[in-house]
Amino acid sequence: MNIVVLVKQVPDTATERKLTSDDKTLDRAASDGVINELDEYAIEEGLLLKEKHGGEVTILTMGPEQATDSIRKALSMGADKAVHVSDEALHGSDALQTAYALAQALGTIEFDLVVLGSESTDARTGVVGAALAEYLGLPQLTLADKVDVDGQSIKVQRLTDYGYDVVEAELPAVVSVVEKINEPRYPSFKLIMQAKKKPVEKLTIADAEIDAARVGLANAATETVDVAAAPPRAAGTIVKDESDGGVKVAEFLAEKKFV
Structure with a gap:
């Protein structure tokens, strides 16, 4: 069974994230890059399916050169193996363009199943999986918290409200997963060395037959018009209990329409 797991490098959520002042795209130099958290669950699910059904797991990443660090973490x-799509022409691509480029890159890989996280921590659009399936003309099974494969059939539990x-x-199909699906493993020292x-195969847009007119900031369907720093958090309200603390708290909650 050939499984491709999509992995995105995102800014570490523990650090401050910024946009560049010139084109309002993500400033990747402003913070450390890490694997998108939900993609770690996708990697783990791919590995579990490989252990059960055999085959191999390929990591597919689209991003700049520094995304190599996240690729190596996924390999560890x-x-x-991995495929890294990297080209300056991809800079500023939005979610739909990203899905198109990934679909083109998948045309260079033999696969039975594509697995990815349901959203990324930087953009949080949650649409790449669905758009990718549309570009590929494949079934999409989204928000999966359990995956079972039986021959050429796949069944998932799709999380709902x-x-x-x-x-x-x-199969073949595209599956996006949620964090409840498994617990990602920690790389052992042996696997880190291996x-x-x-x-790791490097692809340019020419290698993947990606049309330059369909990717990049200048061709994006969405645009960031303006950005501003979030205002500092205001000080909280302190309630002094003078035998009427409960009443004061209730009145405060009612004023804020929490009760």
């Missing part, structure tokens, strides 16, 4: 978790739905499709020798 146990993935077999009221519980879950059971969704089935034929990851250094695993193959």
Whole structure:
């Protein structure tokens, strides 16, 4: 079973994230890059499926040169190889353009299943999985918190507000996962050393037959018009209990329409 896991490098949420002043795109130099948290669950699910059904796991990343660090982390978790799509022409691509470029890159890889996190911590659009499936003409199974593969059939529990739905499709397919699906493993020292020798194929937009007119900031369907720093958090309200503390708290909550 050939599984491709999509991995995005994002700014560390523990550090301050910024946009550049010139084109209002993500300032990647302003903070450390890490694997998007939900993509770690996607990697783990890919590895679990490989352990159960055999085959191999390929990491697919679109991003600048520094995304190599996240690729190596994914390989050290146990993935077999990686494909890195990197080209200056991709700078500023929005979610739809990203899905298109990834679909083109997937045309260079043999796969039965594509797995990715349901959203990224930097953009939080949550649409790449669905758009990717549309570009590929494949079934999409989103928000999965359980995945079962039986031959050429795949079944997932799709997380909903009221519980879950059971969704089935034929392979190949695209699956996006949520954090409840598993617990990502920590790379062992042995796997970290092995990851250094695993193959990473570099692709330009020409290699992946990506149309330059369909990607990049100048061709994006969305635009960031203006940005501003969030205002500093105001001091909280302190209630002194003088035998009427409960009443004061209730009145404060009612004023803020919490009760």
